[in-house]
Amino acid sequence: MSGKSIFKKVYFSNIILGLFISLFSFTAWANEPVAAEATEHAPQQEEKFDAGKMILHHIADEHEWHFFTIGHFHATVPLPCIVYTESAGLQVFSSSNFKNEHHEEVPYQGLKLEHGKIHAENGEQVYDISITKNVASLLLSAVLLLSIFIGIGKTYKENPHRAPKGIQSLFEPIIIFVRDEIAKNNIGEKHYRRFMPYLLTVFFFIWFNNMLGLIPGGANVTGNIAVTAVLAIIAFFVTNLNGKATYWTHVFAMPGVPKWMLLIMTPVEIVGVFMKPFSLMVRLFANMTAGHIILLSLVSLIFIFENSALGIAVVPFSLFMNVIELIVAFIQAFIFTMLVSTYIGAAIEEHHH
Amino acid sequence: MELITPDFGLIFWQILVFGILFFLLAKFAWKPIIQSLHEREESIDQAIKLSEETKKEMAELKAGNEQLLVSARAERDALIKQAKEAADAMISQAKLDAQTAANQEIEKARVAFEQEKVAAVASIRKEAASLSLDLAEKVLKSQLKDKAAQEKLVSEWIADVTLK
Numbered sequence: 001m002s003g004k005s006i007f008k009k010v011y012f013s014n015i016i017l018g019l020f021i022s023l024f025s026f027t028a029w030a031n032e033p034v035a036a037e038a039t040e041h042a043p044q045q046e047e048k049f050d051a052g053k054m055i056l057h058h059i060a061d062e063h064e065w066h067f068f069t070i071g072h073f074h075a076t077v078p079l080p081c082i083v084y085t086e087s088a089g090l091q092v093f094s095s096s097n098f099k100n101e102h103h104e105e106v107p108y109q110g111l112k113l114e115h116g117k118i119h120a121e122n123g124e125q126v127y128d129i130s131i132t133k134n135v136a137s138l139l140l141s142a143v144l145l146l147s148i149f150i151g152i153g154k155t156y157k158e159n160p161h162r163a164p165k166g167i168q169s170l171f172e173p174i175i176i177f178v179r180d181e182i183a184k185n186n187i188g189e190k191h192y193r194r195f196m197p198y199l200l201t202v203f204f205f206i207w208f209n210n211m212l213g214l215i216p217g218g219a220n221v222t223g224n225i226a227v228t229a230v231l232a233i234i235a236f237f238v239t240n241l242n243g244k245a246t247y248w249t250h251v252f253a254m255p256g257v258p259k260w261m262l263l264i265m266t267p268v269e270i271v272g273v274f275m276k277p278f279s280l281m282v283r284l285f286a287n288m289t290a291g292h293i294i295l296l297s298l299v300s301l302i303f304i305f306e307n308s309a310l311g312i313a314v315v316p317f318s319l320f321m322n323v324i325e326l327i328v329a330f331i332q333a334f335i336f337t338m339l340v341s342t343y344i345g346a347a348i349e350e351h352h353h
Numbered sequence: 354m355e356l357i358t359p360d361f362g363l364i365f366w367q368i369l370v371f372g373i374l375f376f377l378l379a380k381f382a383w384k385p386i387i388q389s390l391h392e393r394e395e396s397i398d399q400a401i402k403l404s405e406e407t408k409k410e411m412a413e414l415k416a417g418n419e420q421l422l423v424s425a426r427a428e429r430d431a432l433i434k435q436a437k438e439a440a441d442a443m444i445s446q447a448k449l450d451a452q453t454a455a456n457q458e459i460e461k462a463r464v465a466f467e468q469e470k471v472a473a474v475a476s477i478r479k480e481a482a483s484l485s486l487d488l489a490e491k492v493l494k495s496q497l498k499d500k501a502a503q504e505k506l507v508s509e510w511i512a513d514v515t516l517k
Contacts, residue, residue, distance in 0.1 A: 061360060082362075115355070129362040135370075142370050149382035160389030161396050175386060196387050197379035205374065226359035230367040289356070 051300035059220045059292050061134045062116050063095040067217045074103055079136055083111060084127040085120055095130070134227070137219035141208045149204070178203050178337060186341040191348050195341065198238060202231065203337040210288060210329030214322065222332070223288030225281070232281035235340045240273065243347040276343050280336060287332050291325045 065077040078096035085091070088110065097108040105113055110121045118128045131139070152168050164172045183192040183199055209221040221227055249255060251269040253262060298318045302310045497503040 056356065060355060061363060127361065129365050131366075132360075132362065134363055135366040138366060138370050142374050145374060146377055146382075149378055149386075153382035153385040156389040157385040160385075160392050172390070176390065179387070179390075193387065197383040198375065200383050201371075201375045201378050204378075205371065224360075224363060225357050226363035227367045229359050230364055230371060234371065285357075 049300075049303045049306075051297065051304055054300065055293055055296040058296055059223055059289055060116055061132045061219075061224060063098070063113060063118070063130055063132055065133045065136060065217075065219075072103075079131045079133065081118065081128075081130040083118055083130065085111075085124055087120075087122070087124060133219045134221050134224055137212055137221050138209070138227070141205070141212055141221070144212075145204055145208055174203075175200060182334070182338050182341050186338070186345040187348065188345060195238070195344055199337050199341055202235075202340060203333050206231070206284065206336055207330060207333035210332060211326070213288065213292070214325055214329060220288065220292050222284055223292055225285050228281045228285040231284070231336070232277035235280055235343065236274075236277035238340070239276070239343040239347045242344060244350060246349055247347045276339075280339060284332055284336055287328060291321075291328055295321050295325065 063081060064079055067075040067077075069075070078094045081091075081093055081095050081097075083091045091109065091111075093108065095113075098105055098113040100106045107121055111118050111126070112121055113119075118126055118130070120126050148167065148171070152171060155165070155168050163169075178200055179192070179196060182203075183196055187195055206222055209227075212218045213220050213222060251273060252266055254265045254269065257265055295318060298314050298321060301314055302308060497506065
C-alpha cells in the first residue's frame with residue numbers, strides 16, 4: 001500500500017464524495033499541481049492508478065473503517081480485532097496495531113495483516129471474529145433497526161386504533177406492503193402471520209443495509225457473500241423445516257409422473273431444494289456488489305483518463321446510477337423477501353387434489 | 354476469488370446479529386405492530402359495517418316514511434273525494450227535493466186555481482143564468498104586455514112541443 005498512485009491518494013471511500021472530488025478537481029486541483037505533488041511524495045514508484053484494485057478494495061471487508069486519504073492524511077477509524085489462536089488464546093486489540101506511524105503494515109504479537117486477512121506468523125490456524133468494517137456496519141444497522149422499530153412498536157402498543165404518526169406513518173405502508181403483497185399473496189391467509197416476523201426482519205435488514213452501503217464511506221454489507229450466505233441458509237431452514245407432506249412428495253416422488261421419470265425428476269428436485277437458497281445468496285450479493293462496482297468504475301474513469309473534464313459526463317451519470325441503486329436497494333430487499341415467501345408458500349401448501 | 358469466499362468472522366457475526374435482531378424485533382416490534390394493525394383494520398372494518406347498516410336502516414326508515422306519506426296522501430284524497438261525493442249527493446238530493454216540493458206546490462196551486470176557476474165559472478154561470486133569467490123575464494114582460502104577443506108565443510112553444 002505504500003507505493004500508492006497519486007490518484008489513489010485522493011479517492012474517497014464512496015461515490016458521492018467521489019463526485020465532489022471530480023468537481024473539486026475541476027476548479028481547484030488542476031492536473032499540474034497534483035502531478036507535482038506526485039513526484040514530490042512518491043518519486044521512487046510512479047504507479048499507474050489501478051481501478052480494479054481500488055474497486056475490489058472498496059467492496060471488500062477490512063479491519064479498519066477507511067473514509068478517505070488525502071496526501072499523508074488517512075481518515076480511518078481503527079476497529080477492534082478479536083482473534084483466537086491455539087497458542088495465544090483469545091486476543092482483543094485495536095487494528096491500529098497493524099500500522100506503524102508511516103501507515104505501513106507491521107506484524108503485531110505474532111500476527112500479521114495480509115490483504116485484509118489476519119494470519120499467524122507461525123502459520124497456525126487463526127479464528128478471526130474481529131469487528132471488521134462490515135461487522136461494525138452490521139451492528140450499526142442492527143442498532144438503527146432496533147431503535148426505529150421498537151420505537152414504532154411502542155407507539156402501536158400505546159394507541160393501536162389511532163392513525164399512524166411521524167416515522168410510524170413512513171414504515172406502516174411498507175410493513176403493510178410486506179404483509180399484503182408478499183406474505184399474504186405467497187403464503188396464504190391461513191399461515192402468513194406465523195412468518196411475518198421473519199419476513200419483516202429479512203426485508204428491513206436487507207433494505208437498511210443496502211441503503212447504508214450507499215452512504216459515502218458505508219460498508220458493502222449486503223454485497224458480501226458471507227452475509228447473503230447466512231441469510232440464504234436461514235431461508236433454507238425456514239422453508240424446509242416448515243415443509244409439509246405435499247412438499248416432500250413433490251420433491252421425492254412427483255405425483256402424476258411416470259415411475260421411470262422419477263429417476264431424473266427426483267435428483268433435479270433435490271438440487272432445486274438447495275439451488276433456491278443458493279440463488280438467493282448469489283442474487284443479493286451480485287446485485288449489490290455490481291451496483292458498487294459500476295459506481296466506483298464511473299468515478300475511476302476520471303482518474304484513469306487523468307482528465308477532470310470527464311467529470312462533466314461522469315457526475316450526472318454517477319448521480320443517475322446512484323438513484324438507480326437507491327431503487328435497487330429496495331427492489332433487492334423486496335425480491336429476496338418475495339422469493340423466500342414463495343418458497344415457504346410452496347413448502348407449506350396443503351394437499352389439494 | 355476473495356470476493357466469493359465467505360469470511361468466518363462475518364458469518365459468525367451475521368448469525369449472531371441477525372438472530373438477536375430477529376428475536377428482539379419479533380418480540381418488541383413486529384408483534385405489537387402486526388397485532389395493532391390487525392386490530393385497527395378490524396375496528397375500521399366494523400365501523401364501516403356499522404355505518405353501512407345504519408345507512409341501510411336510515412334508507413329503510415325513509416322508505417317507510419315515504420310509504421306512510423303516500424298512503425296518508427291517498428287516504429286524504431279518498432276522504433276528500435268521499436266528502437265531495439257526499440256533498441254532491443246532498444246537493445243533488447236537495448235540488449231534487451226542492452224540485453219536487455216546488456212541483457208539488459205548483460200542482461197544488463194549479464189544482465186550487467182550477468177549483469177556483471171552476472167555482473168562478475160556476476158562479477159566473479149562475480150569475481149569468483139569473484141575469485139572463487132576469488133579462489128574459491124583463492124581455493118577456495115587455496113582450497107579453499099585449500095579449501096577442503103572449504098568445505103567439507104560447508102557440509109557438511106549443512108548436513115546438515108538438516113538433517117534438
